[in-house]
Structures are given as structure tokens and as C-alpha cells.
Amino acid sequence: MAIQKLxxxxxxxxxxISADARIPFLExxxxxxxxxxxIHQRIQKLTSMGILKGSYFVIDPEKIGxxxxxxxxLNLKNPEKFDAVVEELKRIPEVVECHYTTGNFDMFIKIxxxxxxxxxxxxxxxxxxxxxxxxETLISFNTSIDRQLPVTELLAEEEL
Numbered sequence: 001m002a003i004q005k006l007x008x009x010x011x012x013x014x015x016x017i018s019a020d021a022r023i024p025f026l027e028x029x030x031x032x033x034x035x036x037x038x039i040h041q042r043i044q045k046l047t048s049m050g051i052l053k054g055s056y057f058v059i060d061p062e063k064i065g066x067x068x069x070x071x072x073x074l075n076l077k078n079p080e081k082f083d084a085v086v087e088e089l090k091r092i093p094e095v096v097e098c099h100y101t102t103g104n105f106d107m108f109i110k111i112x113x114x115x116x117x118x119x120x121x122x123x124x125x126x127x128x129x130x131x132x133x134x135x136e137t138l139i140s141f142n143t144s145i146d147r148q149l150p151v152t153e154l155l156a157e158e159e160l
Contacts, residue, residue, distance in 0.1 A: 018151040066112040068119050069140040073105035085130050089095045092126050
């Protein structure tokens with residue numbers, strides 16, 4: 001995966017929109033001393049380069065009744081079926097992340113459930129039939145840090 005080269009304007013734009021994703025393009029343009037069209041073109045470029053990956057509202061799962069957050073390490077009976085298992089995991093709406101990992105697990109997933117009983121049902125009814133040899137579940141009591149990569153500091157380091 002190639003590291004994308006960013007110029008000063010790209011870095012300025014990323015700093016502004018990472019601080020406030022809802023900032024109007026016209027305000028970004030004013031801060032950067034360029035036209036609104038230039039900002040629009042740069043945002044399109046950053047998106048096509050894969051640096052920007054969409055924009056969306058973040059829903060707090062707890063506020064809509066999903067009070068249990070769990071991380072589950074999965075070991076597959078047949079690890080070569082990883083891709084097929086991932087496709088099945090995509091069909092389980094409570095699974096919000098899936099990672100192919102090193103270490104003790106073939107994959108690591110993040111799940112939101114309404115409560116512990118609901119989590120048990122997901123594990124028993126939806127995960128076990130996928131061909132697991134074992135799993136280990138960790139329940140998260142609270143999120144201490146939840147952020148994206150702090151682009152503003154990292155991009156500032158590049159300028160040194």
C-alpha cells in the first residue's frame with residue numbers, strides 16, 4: 001500500500017475537516033485562501049485517493065438500547081474459510097468490526113448487543129454455526145478513548 005503524498009493545501013484541508021466534519025466547504029476555502037471549487041476538487045481527490053472514506057453520523061449504540069459491547073476472538077475449524085466466514089459475519093447486524101489478526105485468534109470481531117442474554121444468543125445462534133473451533137469473549141465496560149487517528153498532530157510532524 002503506497003503512502004499518498006499530500007501538499008500543504010491537502011494537509012490544511014485535512015486538519016480543518018478532521019477537527020469539524022460539518023465545516024462548510026466555503027469556510028474551509030476562506031481559511032485556506034482558495035476558492036470553494038478548489039476545496040471541492042481537493043475533497044474529491046482525497047476521496048478518490050482513499051484518504052477520506054465518507055462522512056456519516058455516529059450513533060451511540062447505548063442510546064438505542066445496545067448496552068453490551070463485546071470483543072470476540074474467533075478460531076475457525078477451517079481457517080481457509082476465512083472469506084466465507086467474513087461474508088456470513090457481514091449478515092449479522094450486531095457485528096460492527098472484523099479484523100484478521102496475528103496471535104491467538106484467526107479473527108477478532110466487535111459486537112453490540114442489547115444485553116448479556118442477547119450476546120449469548122448471538123454467540124450461540126449466529127457465531128457457533130459458522131464453524132468455530134473456539135472463541136473468547138471480552139465484554140467492554142466503558143470506552144476510555146474513542147477517536148480517529150489524530151491527523152492534525154501527525155500531519156504537523158510531516159512538516160518538520
